[in-house]
Amino acid sequence: xxxxxxxxxxxxxxxxxxxxxxxxxxxxxxxxxxxxxxxxxxxxxxxxxxxxxxxxxxxxxxxxxxxxxxxxxxxxxxxxxxxxxxxxxxxxxxxxxxxxxxxxxxxxxxxxxxxxxxxxxxxxxxxxxxxxxxxxxxxxxxxxxxxxxxxxxxxxxxxxxxxxxxxxxxxxxxxxxxxxxxxxxxxxxxxxxxxxxxxxxxxxxxxxxxxxxxxxxxxxxxxxxxxxxxxxxxxxxxxxxxxxxxxxxxxxxxxxxxxxxxxxxxxxxxxxxxxxxxxxxxxxxxxxxxxxxxxxxxxxxxxxxxxxxxxxxxxxxxxxxxxxxx
Amino acid sequence: xxxxxxxxxxxxxxxxxxxxxxxxxxxxxxxxxxxxxxxxxxxxxxxxxxxxxxxxxxxxxxxxxxxxxxxxxxxxxxxxxxxxxxxxxxxxxxxxxxxxxxxxxxxxxxxxxxxxxxxxxxxxxxxxxxxxxxxxxxxxxxxxxxxxxxxxxxxxxxxxxxxxxxxxxxxxxxxxxxxxxxxxxxxxxxxxxxxxxxxxxxxxxxxxxxxxxxxxxxxxxxxxxxxxxxxxxxxxxxxxxxxxxxxxxxxxxxxxxxxxxxxxxxxxxxxxxxxxxxxxxxxxxxxxxx
Numbered sequence: 001x002x003x004x005x006x007x008x009x010x011x012x013x014x015x016x017x018x019x020x021x022x023x024x025x026x027x028x029x030x031x032x033x034x035x036x037x038x039x040x041x042x043x044x045x046x047x048x049x050x051x052x053x054x055x056x057x058x059x060x061x062x063x064x065x066x067x068x069x070x071x072x073x074x075x076x077x078x079x080x081x082x083x084x085x086x087x088x089x090x091x092x093x094x095x096x097x098x099x100x101x102x103x104x105x106x107x108x109x110x111x112x113x114x115x116x117x118x119x120x121x122x123x124x125x126x127x128x129x130x131x132x133x134x135x136x137x138x139x140x141x142x143x144x145x146x147x148x149x150x151x152x153x154x155x156x157x158x159x160x161x162x163x164x165x166x167x168x169x170x171x172x173x174x175x176x177x178x179x180x181x182x183x184x185x186x187x188x189x190x191x192x193x194x195x196x197x198x199x200x201x202x203x204x205x206x207x208x209x210x211x212x213x214x215x216x217x218x219x220x221x222x223x224x225x226x227x228x229x230x231x232x233x234x235x236x237x238x239x240x241x242x243x244x245x246x247x248x249x250x251x252x253x254x255x256x257x258x259x260x261x262x263x264x265x266x267x268x269x270x271x272x273x274x275x276x277x278x279x280x281x282x283x284x285x286x287x288x289x290x291x292x293x294x295x296x297x298x299x300x301x302x303x304x305x306x307x308x309x310x311x312x313x314x315x316x317x318x319x320x321x322x323x324x325x326x
Numbered sequence: 327x328x329x330x331x332x333x334x335x336x337x338x339x340x341x342x343x344x345x346x347x348x349x350x351x352x353x354x355x356x357x358x359x360x361x362x363x364x365x366x367x368x369x370x371x372x373x374x375x376x377x378x379x380x381x382x383x384x385x386x387x388x389x390x391x392x393x394x395x396x397x398x399x400x401x402x403x404x405x406x407x408x409x410x411x412x413x414x415x416x417x418x419x420x421x422x423x424x425x426x427x428x429x430x431x432x433x434x435x436x437x438x439x440x441x442x443x444x445x446x447x448x449x450x451x452x453x454x455x456x457x458x459x460x461x462x463x464x465x466x467x468x469x470x471x472x473x474x475x476x477x478x479x480x481x482x483x484x485x486x487x488x489x490x491x492x493x494x495x496x497x498x499x500x501x502x503x504x505x506x507x508x509x510x511x512x513x514x515x516x517x518x519x520x521x522x523x524x525x526x527x528x529x530x531x532x533x534x535x536x537x538x539x540x541x542x543x544x545x546x547x548x549x550x551x552x553x554x555x556x557x558x559x560x561x562x563x564x565x566x567x568x569x570x571x572x573x574x575x576x577x578x579x580x581x582x583x584x585x586x587x588x589x590x591x592x593x594x595x596x597x598x599x600x601x602x603x604x605x606x607x608x609x610x611x612x613x614x615x616x
Binding site for chain 1: 346347349350354357441444445447449450451615
């Protein structure tokens with residue numbers, strides 16, 4: 001992947017050649033006039049676990065549907081595995097496993113027959129190995145014991161697992177998982193997240209949409225943030241969290257003195273709140289700041305930088321909480 | 327150029343791929359409770375007709391005079407005529423209604439359940455999926471007709487004598503040839519349903535609600551049947567898919583009158599072509615949001 005020539009980068013912008021998903025100016029306006037996705041430029045690096053974050057109604061699912069060739073963009077382009085969608089859907093999609101807007105099953109068929117049907121729908125899947133692949137996929141999501149039950153008797157969590165199993169019927173190069181832990185209990189969530197990490201270790205690129213910040217933070221290497229159909233930012237998770245910088249926190253019984261010393265040391269945005277004094281962390285070594293405090297006779301109970309969470313980053317980006325877009 | 331090679335997506339469909347989905351579609355369709363219920367109703371019609379005729383003629387009268395479906399007066403002489411009667415009785419409504427339900431549900435039902443998106447990303451391919459659906463509905467047309475015919479034959483053999491029979495033209499043919507004609511008639515009846523099937527499939531691509539599509543298909547069927555009964559609209563009649571349906575009786579003439587039979591089959595082909603194309607045009611371009 002890394003060996004691809006630089007000339008390829010000129011066509012679709014930087015790093016398009018080793019990106020698994022590239023969209024340029026992708027826009028979808030529904031017939032009612034509602035702008036669901038607005039001028040989206042997304043680049044999903046190969047091998048990443050790419051978190052696609054945004055409140056409900058921010059255009060995540062519409063984007064995924066465009067990537068999967070289910071709906072036609074109003075304008076702009078989407079490339080998946082280097083091929084344009086939806087034009088190359090039949091060549092691209094056998095390499096893509098997808099869970100879109102929750103599982104959908106044939107209630108009157110058993111779990112196993114549901115998977116066999118989807119396997120039969122894939123013209124590139126070898127029908128001779130179908131049963132074995134279905135059994136392996138069921139095993140992978142822990143549904144082997146329930147595979148003979150009619151799907152209508154499945155709980156939401158089991159349906160979700162079966163949907164995941166469908167995405168894992170064949171070795172995939174890209175997995176698109178839309179809210180994969182919806183409806184799962186905490187144990188199920190942990191299992192699915194472990195599965196996602198495991199798949200990523202195998203080299204599968206995972207595109208994971210979620211409205212759960214901590215889920216993205218736990219699992220993803222990269223993240224894109226959507227709100228109201230627009231992309232707010234994208235990049236490695238660490239960078240984004242660093243973008244909303246952490247705070248230096250000093251716990252002390254002498255907050256007034258501590259605040260004064262921190263200001264003298266040239267730290268910005270100093271705030272005292274009870275026994276806690278916070279400030280923007282300086283570029284230089286924190287040990288010197290600590291030494292200055294102690295030298296000035298400030299009694300220090302705790303001293304350190306509190307890392308900014310993705311939530312902080314999100315609030316910093318949108319200037320608002322994580323509510324449903326109107 | 328080089329970008330396409332960067333990610334070598336080399337997928338060659340196998341020669342038998344279409345059949346894999348088709349086989350599964352058949353299996354899925356005929357395992358549905360709804361399908362079995364429809365076939366059950368169709369199988370019951372000849373039983374009811376047979377018993378009714380039996381009771382009616384129990385007093386020694388030949389059952390004629392009262393009108394009713396074609397061939398009904400002949401049943402007491404020969405049980406084989408129950409096949410023709412049953413087909414004549416079910417063709418105007420029961421059979422096309424069943425086909426309308428299955429065809430209407432074909433795409434819209436998958437969309438409503440959300441399974442359509444998973445079939446499409448499998449990827450089934452839109453054209454391939456639509457062809458599979460239409461082929462399956464065609465198989466259902468044949469299966470439904472055969473269910474009526476076989477049920478009628480069984481009931482006819484049970485309640486009435488079998489033997490050589492008289493054609494509409496008055497000539498005698500052997501029971502064996504009669505059976506052959508019955509099979510031929512069943513095939514023609516099944517083919518008569520292809521227009522409704524295409525229409526239903528087209529309706530099915532328009533909505534995400536299986537129920538709405540089924541109701542619309544059946545509603546259209548009833549409307550067309552009514553239009554076909556209004557004499558003032560006779561200029562329109564040759565274009566209504568149901569107009570030549572009962573021409574299958576001409577297969578019981580000696581020699582067979584082919585005029586209306588071929589008109590019927592031609593009309594069905596026309597409907598299949600027009601609404602098949604419309605369904606294709608719609609389905610291959612529509613946004614799948616369900």
